[in-house]
Amino acid sequence: MEHGLEKKYGLMTAIAMVIGIVIGSGVFFKAEKVLTATGGNLPQGILAWIIGGIIMIVCAYVFATLATRYEKVNGVVDYAEAALGGKYAYFIGWFMAAIYYPTLTSVLAWVSARYTCVLLGWDIVGAEAMAISGFYLVGSFALNALSPKLAGKFQVSTTMIKIVPLALMAVVGIIVGLGNGILVSNFTSGVIANVTTEYPLFTAVVATAFAYEGWIIATSINAELKDAKKNLPRALTFGTMFVALIYILYYTGLAGAVSNSVMMQGGETGAKLAFSTVFSNMGGTVLFVFVVISCLGTLNGLMMGCTRGFYSLAARDMGPEPKVFKCIDVNTNMPTNSSILGLLLSGVWLLYFFGSNLTPAPWFGPFSFDSSELPIVTIYAMYIPIFIMMMVKEKSLNFFKRFLMPSLAICACVFMVIAAFYAHSKAVFYYLIIFIVIMAFGMIITPKKK
Template identity: 30%
Template sequence: MNEDAQLKRNIGFWAALSTVIGTAIGGGVFFKTPVVTEVTGSSSLTLFSWLLGGLITIAAGLTTAELSAAIPETGGMVEYINHTYGKTPSFMLGWAEMVIYFPANISALSIIFSTQLIHLLGLDLKYLIPMALVVALSITLINLCGSKYGGGFQTFTTIFKLIPIALIIVFGLFSKNGGPVPLFPVKAGTDINFLTGLGHGLLATMFAYDGWIQVGNIAGELKNPKKDLPRAIIFGLLGITVIYLFINFVFLKSLPISSINGNENTAADAAKVIFGDFGGRLVTIGILISVYGAINGYTMTGLRIPYAMALDKTLPFSKQLSKLSKFGIPTAAALVQLFIAFIMVFLGDFNTLTDMLVFVIWIFYTMTFAATIILRKREPELKRPYKALLYPFTPIVAILGGIFIVVSTIFTQTSLALLGLGITLLGLPVYAYARKHNHISKDSD
């Protein structure tokens, strides 16, 4: 029976719109501005980087939505890659998500949560790593108690994540504190190459925009995917872009750019300027709840990646990784994810980890955008409830954006790119071993 026929089409436009916004907005919006301002050197190029990142994300979302509507299967991007390129590339995506994408998100956000908590409480930075480990562990323990608890906690934190954003934007825009924000001409700071600054800045913003790929996973359950899916993506991602532009404008208005550069406490410092010390602390607590919820979202989703791969017997120790606890949670898979995240907490910092995960995942994102064009030519008869708007312009914009992100990272952060590629390519011998050990056929590759 076709999987599309089994899906109940009961999701309307507003539910789809909230899904778009809820999956994309996380902790990155609060903590990437210090990086963007530092690498661009100017407020104009900072805001242009956020705008360009939003436009690329909109093009990417509209492009991927065509695949989501045509291939509405559990697994999302893994299934699109598998359908277009075969099992080995789809395994490599799953491997990259398992050993880089989700653990790096968990560890990076745990580090930034701990940094903010230390700043709020006035503690010594020596507690940073132990606190980050406890944060990651606590979220995993919540999820080990069952999806009911992990999902419930996610709903709670999703509501709270929008509160500090709304407060900072509304009060910050009308606050008399701060100074002017030069917007034109768009140029890099002193001694900074424009394209290099833009490449670094764009890479940083893409972490904040990340999460949009999950949008299309509900395509098979929309009442009217042809109409509602593109509208939800356009209005949702456009709304997120506007929110990000406004909140970054407020940061730049509230603090001198020299005080923002490299300052991981920018959001908290800006909140103090806008609301005063007590109000700033309350907003910071809201930010902490938002970040904690983002960690939960990545933990809850990520632990199911090694579990799904183990069910296909494409990993060593697949039997153990596919076992469920009495709460219906793949405990071994969750512990593997936590172990990798622990290693990353010790070895990396917030920006290194997030830059690496964005670089690696955008390789596969770009392959996904290209898959839209490939399948149009290879399988013209494939049922497409929704087709990418302004085709082929939209997928070309998404592909060019992806190529720019990947290539600029290779040239400007070569060691980071090589590390990400090296860890990803380690999946090939792992896959070969598992395929041989578990007697997996090569026919479908």
């Protein structure tokens, strides 16, 4: 069963993976949180989306530069290995395989189920939502494990579909809002509700981090991408800039659809309410079906990364049982055992997310944290040593690529870490305890390389 991964994806799949993973759920899921965090202050909310977008674009540009120089198994792990050696590469690879991929994949399964329940008028935290979450999780796994080429085509098609509701709301919402005066009113109304945090902008930016996250997962198909040294940088650069622009316009379009107070009171139905207001009940329902498909496309992209997490470690003879997890199925050209373990961990983190965030009384007491945001901030912290060593080692690069952009990326990552401490307070420390335990376990079980 063991042989190399084939070059089966082209530039369009890579671009679709960047756009498709990032766009899909967070912009719908976190738009209301950004508005609530800022007390309905629309300009401050837009500023949060702009800051989050700049952080994403700067970091993606630096990784795009690295992508032109290194190509192996899994982009970000390759870059960590080139910058700081095998131990740090394993450290990041284990984090992504055991925490990052499965936490985001599990949250996306629930978000997809959440909007399905909103569409059907069901409870978003009840038995129906969790049953649908499990179905979506297993269905996405089956698609990727049994037919990776079909999963790639699904990624491209859902990317095209998910742009439709965002673009329509961005254009029509702004036009309607300017015509009826709602957009101007929302821009000038200022804070209209009590702000629950001392630093609302920090809380809002951390919320946008979930909406903007996912672009780095596109590097997980590095070994399967045709002409990766050219196509991956193009995909990262174009994809992230497009996402930032469409998010800012969409958020502005929402403000033209309904007043800030109505949007904040709508909760999980806020997006559907905005679409129905602008496009009528029937049109709003049809477009909201596109929203659900959009979320499923994001889930598929995350699962593409999740199924390859432990393979990227095993390919380096690291992690648990490398001989088991480096096996590639001869028929599907997929790392089957790695896929199965990725699905299992996604199920575990889905159970954790439900118990810590969706139940009236959190199951895990003080160890209940938001698994949709804190792992994302962690990966930004892990980028910092890579950027520092890039400035030290990459002597053939010009000043702009070697020093200026990595320095800006470091500043962006530090900002995200500080913002997370202000946004999540004590929960950060309990999350770090769990993080340390999982990472220590990963360090213990990896075999010593001869």
